[in-house]
Amino acid sequence: MQGKCGLFFTTYEGEAQVFQSGFQKLVIGLFLVLLCVAPLILNTHQTSIMNLIFISVIGAVSLNLLTGVCGQISLGHGAFIGVGAYAAGQCSLHGVPFPLAILTGGLITAMVGMVFGVPSLRLKGIYLAIATLAAQLVLEYVFLHGGALTGGSNGLLLDPPSLLGFSFDSEGRMYFLLLFFAAASLLMVTNIMRSKYGRAFVSIRDFYLSAEIVGVNLFWYKLIAFGVSSFLAGVAGGLWGHYTGYISAEQFNIGLSISYLAMIIIGGLGSVLGSVFGAVFIVLLPEVLNALANTLSAFLPDISQYIVALREGVFGLVLILFLIFEPEGLAHRWRLVKAYWKLYPFAH
């Protein structure tokens, strides 16, 4: 654990704490307060962006647990999110209360994820990536041809979620619901990572043979990684479906899987904070591009249509540049900035 300068541990409990210093707790607390008052200041559009960020944070942190921490590349995460959306949506449509629907969606996704995680015992690296790619395409086909279960190409229409008679029918109300789920997922993954399971995952990622030699049951732990990760993906999907009120197959295509992978790479593989950075970055990227297009179109009227065509290209370019120049992601940069200020004004 990295402690602050001048921070000494006298107990094991102290060392194992999530938030180690009073200052850190204060900063996190202030940040939470800021997040809670934010919807009072932000307008509806900005609140909706925040909501998208919260959902993406859940998805990104779940993929980071699987790919960043356990080293199992998944190109099917978008489809897993879709499974959660459909499962939770069907539960809601059949009158299951909202929290239970989200939970059921998560559990069903966990089961689907574990089924597609079974090949991970025999397959590694690129072979596993292609197997999960197959999972993505097969699930997409099921979404589109699932009949009454998925609504086929018409999709499913959902009402806004309600809890004990209180309906989350506006952006501002959804904000708090999603904030709660995002914070809970982050806490959950942080805690998994410092438990026995997290250490087992890291050992599998670093070298599977030595992990097996020290007694990590590879199959079991890989399956758990797929299960937990898919569970959170399902929760993200269920929330996404209830938030937008409409679920259709094309929302969960391979592009979604790729943008989640981009989030964890840009944010930082294997880092909870990195998942947050990545989600913020990828959600804000199109918004920034739109703003840029609006500003530029005052001078060059034709530019906006090009910007639309270039959006995907900019996404790809950002991904390439990050991989070449900042392969450890924004979380690493954040650590460097902190280290800089810790030592300031002395360079060493």
Add this chain to the structure above:
Amino acid sequence: MEYYLQLIVNGLVVGSIYSLVALGFVVIYKATKVVNFAQGELVMVGAYVCFALTVQFNIPFIWAFLLTLAFSVLLGLAIERMVLRPLIGEEHISVIMVTVGMSSVLKSLVQLFWGTQIKVYPQVLPTEPVVIAGLPVAPVYIAAFILSAVLFAIFSVFFKYSRTGIAMRATAFDQQAAQSMGIGIKNIFAMSWCIACIVSAVGGVILGNINGINSHIGHLGLKVFPAVILGGLDSLLGAALGGLIIGVLENVCDGAARQFLGLGGFREVAAFIVLVVILMIKPYGLFGTKEIERV
């Protein structure tokens, strides 16, 4: 029965294009251990460049085709130098994602220049179908099949007998040993990207002559994965056979699903269901090298 025969013939033609794209994929994987998710986009770029040269610049088709190949060489060099070389030695996921990023860049560039509408090549070959074994087959299909067969023959000979080909195989087998024998690894990497771009461009031009092109051709790249996994990631023969098998398989499955189950669009997933089964039974494919691990 004739219905299925027709399906098989069509499958062989589509499969021969898969084989070409798979060939590019295998060449890159063999020499550099890079899994190229942008293979379909390389096909698309080749197809559009040739289209632009023939239609927009009015260059005769055969010259346009040769110029496209020259352009592909430059593209391959540029990709290897700018994108892949900085990532030598990085993890699987980084290399995969950099090719994914490259595919979006290429796709958006093509959309920027040519839009998303479908473009049709001018007719190069006669349209009158030729009857083979009682089945009408368009000449462009036959040309496609023959062209891929010829390319495969050329590359098989190249890898087996030419100095460069042998150097490439040596690099694939053991990079350090090859380097210590005086083989320039970087040149080999560049060359494998050039070859991949060339065969993809040929595939793209053929595809354009069959169906016309739009910016979704890149989707073809995904179809290559079942083909190369079936054949074995690092086997040229595997790429050829895998492409043909997958082409036939998905056509027949699609036809059968349409006829018996009334399911549309089964073509998209049939190959991938087969892929999962292959991965479970024979993870290294029909002709792939087994990686043996000892502790």
